[in-house]
Amino acid sequence: MAKDSIFIGILFGLLTPIFGYYLIEALFDLYALAMHEPAPDWRVKTLSVMGLCMNLIPFHLFRIKRYDKSLRGVVFPTILYVVIWVFYFWDSIFLT
Secondary structure, rough: OOOOOOOHHHHHHHHHHHHHHHHHHHHHHHHHHHHOOOOOOOOOHHHHHHHOOOOOOOOOOOHHOHHHHHHHHHHHHHHHHHHHHHHHHHHHHHHH
């Protein structure tokens, strides 16, 4: 498999936000544990946006290496995740 391929970009674009979501959630829980405070009640909406922003990391790395096909591959799942996010949180975004 080539280093610069759309498949690699799609794979990174699909997996990075999921791992990012759980990583950020674990870091917040670890911080609360270290400070002897109750775990913060982070809303799923906020954590999922932060997880989506984690896609900026492979996006930037592929841009630096000039892996244009992989870069395009990251964009497709990111757009899909954003559409799902807006659809899922439509009421809390636009009706409150």
